[in-house]
Amino acid sequence: MLWRLQRSPAEGSRGLLAIGLSLVFVLVASATICAEEVVMTYEEAIARIPERELPDWWVGDLDTMRAHLDELRPDDVRELAVSPGGHPILLVTYGEHEPTPRRANFNSAIGSRDESHYVDREARSRPVILLAGSVHGHEVEGLTGLINLISVMETGSDLRGTERPRLRELAGACRLLIIPAGNPDGIARFVPRALQGMEQVDLRWWGQGAWTDGTLIGWLGSKTTHPMTEDRVRFLGCYFNDEGINPAHDEFTAPMGPEAPAILDLAREEAPDYAALLHSHETPPLLIRPKYVPLEIQEDVLRLAERTRALYEQAGLQYSRLFEPEAEAGPNPPALNLTSAVYHVSGAAPFTFESPHGLVGDERWGEWSFDDLLEVQMLLYEAIFTHALEAKAAG
Numbered sequence: 001m002l003w004r005l006q007r008s009p010a011e012g013s014r015g016l017l018a019i020g021l022s023l024v025f026v027l028v029a030s031a032t033i034c035a036e037e038v039v040m041t042y043e044e045a046i047a048r049i050p051e052r053e054l055p056d057w058w059v060g061d062l063d064t065m066r067a068h069l070d071e072l073r074p075d076d077v078r079e080l081a082v083s084p085g086g087h088p089i090l091l092v093t094y095g096e097h098e099p100t101p102r103r104a105n106f107n108s109a110i111g112s113r114d115e116s117h118y119v120d121r122e123a124r125s126r127p128v129i130l131l132a133g134s135v136h137g138h139e140v141e142g143l144t145g146l147i148n149l150i151s152v153m154e155t156g157s158d159l160r161g162t163e164r165p166r167l168r169e170l171a172g173a174c175r176l177l178i179i180p181a182g183n184p185d186g187i188a189r190f191v192p193r194a195l196q197g198m199e200q201v202d203l204r205w206w207g208q209g210a211w212t213d214g215t216l217i218g219w220l221g222s223k224t225t226h227p228m229t230e231d232r233v234r235f236l237g238c239y240f241n242d243e244g245i246n247p248a249h250d251e252f253t254a255p256m257g258p259e260a261p262a263i264l265d266l267a268r269e270e271a272p273d274y275a276a277l278l279h280s281h282e283t284p285p286l287l288i289r290p291k292y293v294p295l296e297i298q299e300d301v302l303r304l305a306e307r308t309r310a311l312y313e314q315a316g317l318q319y320s321r322l323f324e325p326e327a328e329a330g331p332n333p334p335a336l337n338l339t340s341a342v343y344h345v346s347g348a349a350p351f352t353f354e355s356p357h358g359l360v361g362d363e364r365w366g367e368w369s370f371d372d373l374l375e376v377q378m379l380l381y382e383a384i385f386t387h388a389l390e391a392k393a394a395g
């Protein structure tokens with residue numbers, strides 16, 4: 001089936017469009033490469049962006065992010081790297097840095113059967129938490145969450161004006177490493193600034209982009225070509241930096257772009273206890289099983305996932321499903337992605353978190369208002385800080 005998206009003022013065409021969309025959703029069901037069959041132009045993708053006013057506390061673009069970060073003390077903001085598009089990858093820190101003597105890198109220390117040659121976690125008084133947002137540029141729910149968390153740290157309230165004393169207290173007992181925008185080039189390409197209320201076809205366009213003939217690349221298709229060079233695409237999706245690198249699938253021992261190394265260098269330097277890479281997708285939120293890490297680390301992340309799910313339940317928010325720890329196996333074993341790589345340079349318990357975008361078009365995705373999307377982030381952070389502090393207290 002080849003479904004060609006055309007906009008026309010005629011009501012009949014709109015009806016056809018609606019039927020076509022329904023058909024696509026029935027056939028596609030969820031994220032599959034069938035989305036490749038949709039053909040769009042950039043103008044059509046722009047015309048599909050609803051006329052709306054985003055909440056003033058939403059952060060879906062670099063200028064808004066910079067305006068908030070410019071209010072911070074300059075010493076609290078550090079430039080880790082510069083993207084191919086010329087945008088800084090920025091780090092905001094809270095809490096004291098507590099270095100411990102280092103005689104070896106993580107890998108070698110593990111080889112010696114004593115991690116303390118790399119980092120003595122017990123000697124540190126506070127847990128270290130790394131939070132990286134928008135490694136995929138259109139997944140701005142994490143960016144919004146982290147700028148709101150920074151507001152809580154600075155004022156006690158999120159940007160919406162909700163006081164969050166518990167979150168402030170928990171966060172204040174940790175060392176926080178916040179990278180609000182892990183892929184600023186991708187964010188700069190993301191015109192809608194939010195996918196809430198939009199459809200899966202919009203996610204596919206803005207996320208993975210379109211081949212030169214206008215067919216959507218889709219989720220699996222986006223991984224078939226790396227770098228995703230400009231000559232192959234009509235629109236370079238926000239997964240990628242301006243040189244077509246998807247930081248989640250960089251070549252970690254021979255880096256292709258600056259974004260993944262910025263995150264990994266920070267992890268190596270700071271040896272976080274927990275590292276959350278904040279992504280977004282169609283369905284309700286969840287923590288994804290970290291791949292190629294010891295089962296004990298997976299089980300710890302599972303306990304954090306259970307804690308997150310419990311907070312969501314209390315708030316009346318859905319959680320997708322809990323993962324089961326397992327060893328990698330099978331004919332199509334998982335990729336060792338950026339999340340896994342964080343463990344292998346730092347020993348952190350790493351995980352990918354997936355927020356909903358608030359898309360419409362499939363009742364299984366649930367309904368997510370902008371307020372819900374903020375709450376999803378705030379409660380996740382509360383769960384991480386609580387979990388990390390309890391683990392620290394338990395020694």
Ligand SMILES: [Zn+2]
Nearest residue numbers: 136139279280
């Ligand atoms: Zn993602």
